[in-house]
Amino acid sequence: SLRLDLPREGEQSMHVELLADANAQALPSLLPIDLETEISAFLLRGIESVAVRGGRISYSGPLGDNIDRNRRELSMHFPMATYRLRPLEKWPAFSGADGEGRFSGKRARVQLMEAEFGGLTVGDVDVRQTDADAGLLSIRGALSGGAETALRVLDGAGIKPDALGRDVIFEGRLTGQVDLLAPVEGAAPRGIVAIETEDLTVGITGLNEPITGLAGRAEYNLESGFRASSLSGALLGDAITLDVVADDDGVEVEASGRLATQNVSQLVGLGFSEALLSGAADWTAKIQQQSGLLQVLLQTDGVGIESQLPFPLTKSAATPGAILVELNQAGDAQQMTAQIFTDTEVSARLDQRPLALSVVTPEIDLLDWAQLPGDAEQDTTVSLLLNLERVRVGETSLKVDQAAVNLRPDSLEVSFAGEELAGRVQRLGEAPVASNLERLILAPASDFLAPPGDDPLVGFDPGSLPSARIQVSDLRRGEKRYQDLELVVVSGASRLDVTRLAFTRDGQRFFGELAWTGAPEGGETALVLRADGPALGGFLRVNESEPLLEAKAGQFSADLAWSGSPLAFSMLTATGQFQLQLENGRFFDLGNSAEVLRLFGILNIDTLTRRLRLDFLDLVQPGVAFDRVSARGQLDAA
Numbered sequence: 001s002l003r004l005d006l007p008r009e010g011e012q013s014m015h016v017e018l019l020a021d022a023n024a025q026a027l028p029s030l031l032p033i034d035l036e037t038e039i040s041a042f043l044l045r046g047i048e049s050v051a052v053r054g055g056r057i058s059y060s061g062p063l064g065d066n067i068d069r070n071r072r073e074l075s076m077h078f079p080m081a082t083y084r085l086r087p088l089e090k091w092p093a094f095s096g097a098d099g100e101g102r103f104s105g106k107r108a109r110v111q112l113m114e115a116e117f118g119g120l121t122v123g124d125v126d127v128r129q130t131d132a133d134a135g136l137l138s139i140r141g142a143l144s145g146g147a148e149t150a151l152r153v154l155d156g157a158g159i160k161p162d163a164l165g166r167d168v169i170f171e172g173r174l175t176g177q178v179d180l181l182a183p184v185e186g187a188a189p190r191g192i193v194a195i196e197t198e199d200l201t202v203g204i205t206g207l208n209e210p211i212t213g214l215a216g217r218a219e220y221n222l223e224s225g226f227r228a229s230s231l232s233g234a235l236l237g238d239a240i241t242l243d244v245v246a247d248d249d250g251v252e253v254e255a256s257g258r259l260a261t262q263n264v265s266q267l268v269g270l271g272f273s274e275a276l277l278s279g280a281a282d283w284t285a286k287i288q289q290q291s292g293l294l295q296v297l298l299q300t301d302g303v304g305i306e307s308q309l310p311f312p313l314t315k316s317a318a319t320p321g322a323i324l325v326e327l328n329q330a331g332d333a334q335q336m337t338a339q340i341f342t343d344t345e346v347s348a349r350l351d352q353r354p355l356a357l358s359v360v361t362p363e364i365d366l367l368d369w370a371q372l373p374g375d376a377e378q379d380t381t382v383s384l385l386l387n388l389e390r391v392r393v394g395e396t397s398l399k400v401d402q403a404a405v406n407l408r409p410d411s412l413e414v415s416f417a418g419e420e421l422a423g424r425v426q427r428l429g430e431a432p433v434a435s436n437l438e439r440l441i442l443a444p445a446s447d448f449l450a451p452p453g454d455d456p457l458v459g460f461d462p463g464s465l466p467s468a469r470i471q472v473s474d475l476r477r478g479e480k481r482y483q484d485l486e487l488v489v490v491s492g493a494s495r496l497d498v499t500r501l502a503f504t505r506d507g508q509r510f511f512g513e514l515a516w517t518g519a520p521e522g523g524e525t526a527l528v529l530r531a532d533g534p535a536l537g538g539f540l541r542v543n544e545s546e547p548l549l550e551a552k553a554g555q556f557s558a559d560l561a562w563s564g565s566p567l568a569f570s571m572l573t574a575t576g577q578f579q580l581q582l583e584n585g586r587f588f589d590l591g592n593s594a595e596v597l598r599l600f601g602i603l604n605i606d607t608l609t610r611r612l613r614l615d616f617l618d619l620v621q622p623g624v625a626f627d628r629v630s631a632r633g634q635l636d637a638a
Helices: 037-045 147-157 261-267 366-370 534-539 593-602 606-613
Strands: 002-005 013-023 047-062 073-085 094-096 099-104 107-117 120-129 136-146 168-171 173-183 190-204 211-221 225-235 238-247 250-260 277-290 293-300 305-307 323-330 333-340 344-349 355-360 363-365 382-387 390-393 396-399 402-408 411-417 421-428 433-442 468-477 480-492 495-505 508-517 524-532 541-543 549-563 575-587 625-635
Touching: 073 107, 120 147, 136 147, 147 168, 147 173, 190 225, 211 238, 225 250, 250 261, 261 277, 261 305, 396 433, 508 534, 534 549, 534 575, 549 625
Parallel strands: 355 382, 363 390, 433 468
Antiparallel strands: 002 013, 013 047, 047 073, 073 094, 073 099, 094 107, 099 107, 107 120, 120 136, 136 173, 168 190, 173 190, 190 211, 211 225, 225 238, 238 250, 250 277, 277 293, 277 305, 293 323, 323 333, 333 344, 344 355, 382 402, 390 396, 402 411, 411 421, 421 433, 468 480, 480 495, 495 508, 508 524, 524 549, 549 575, 575 625
């Protein structure tokens, strides 16, 4: 319709109403030729395709020369049956079937009910020129879709922080509210996307496990990056809360939660089973990813963690024990360091297999490590290189410079190098422990005739020790030296049987058996020992370096028992009997023949010594040969 108001006198005016159906090619011809540049750019440049149905253009204004052009009024309404609009360069187009474009008050506006936007779904989209600046677009609306798709959109627009999608990987669905300001000429927009999610999965490069079930609100500022506080999620099924910051510099995550010890073990790449590590504790974590470098710090006071790992890593759940774990990754290289409790440091390369742990600690317990089981189900091989000062065997502490432990799914191997202990201990599955030691140097024992002291193994269950085959090339205990020690140990219910006992002392080979039974009220030990050979005469001595006699043949046997462990032995508390017989020998010239009586000092039976003192000096003179010397003894506990 066209209405002209042309009075002869006064101002003339015109009013035009146009109804039109149009497509993208026809739409420019419907707009005034002198429309402001920003408006025509907004309405025309971003239209890739459109089907306008029932469009209306209204124009009114004065006619003639020298008129006030600001008095012209133009309004347009373009219902869009279908459309494909790209108001922002580098951004995806809006595609849909229900929308409208409007122009009034010298400002253009586009409203879209629901549209597809680069794989995302957007709704209630409102794109308008701002009142303050016609060259600036306000873009608002709701979006929903996959997190990976949203990152692709940001990446295509050139505004995605490098860390997102590279160092932090999102999977799952999210929703958000968009509030942006974008220049019409196509410069980068600015503004905020408020994001909400209920079940997002987040993976951080270098971290073994993703964070799942992430829920909460976050804010993505197109200029400063991603920020989220108090998000809730799960790490290996354990509930955590976390704060996340991601920008062009990298990613920083701070998290806290109560984590199962097995999950932490898995997270840092260790393979110990639940039989060895269990419980749960409160942990805090800080994760930083910058310039391709990942750093993870995990910290706990240890309350709730139960460790059945050998000493010094043993801990009850109720006992505090601070743990600080640091993971660093650069490229494919992964390094782990940990400060465990007060005096143990562990480090490892997690990208190498078999896993090799370096442990610095003052002391370990050899028997506990020897009983450490492998875990065939986890198929994990762990090697430990221990830098330590001492190894503990029961109550005995030995100087050791270094130890190496190889823990495989079905075997264990421990080797030692040190001043007082050197050799190897192995165990395959449930087979007996195999121990082959080059040397074992123990502290001097008290004289076996001394009164018995406290039993260092009182209350200990001998059945808890593993069956074993033990060989020691050189065993020293003070000035006493034993060579080629052999033990075959069979473990049973509350008992330990040594079915083969063999050793060499001063050239004489000894054989025997031992049985050690345990009970809450106190254990019992029984020993059978025998020897056959010419070197037995050398065991009757004035002192360590002066034997009393020599013999060409000899036999020795002992059958003894005492209360307590094998370490509780004393002649004063033992019961049993022994025999010694020497043949074809002679007594040495020792100068003072009275010293000969000291050969009976090994028995320390005062009544026998006094009885023999009556006549023995008359019969034995230095250098005197003998055909046979026999001795029998009976011990009864005091």
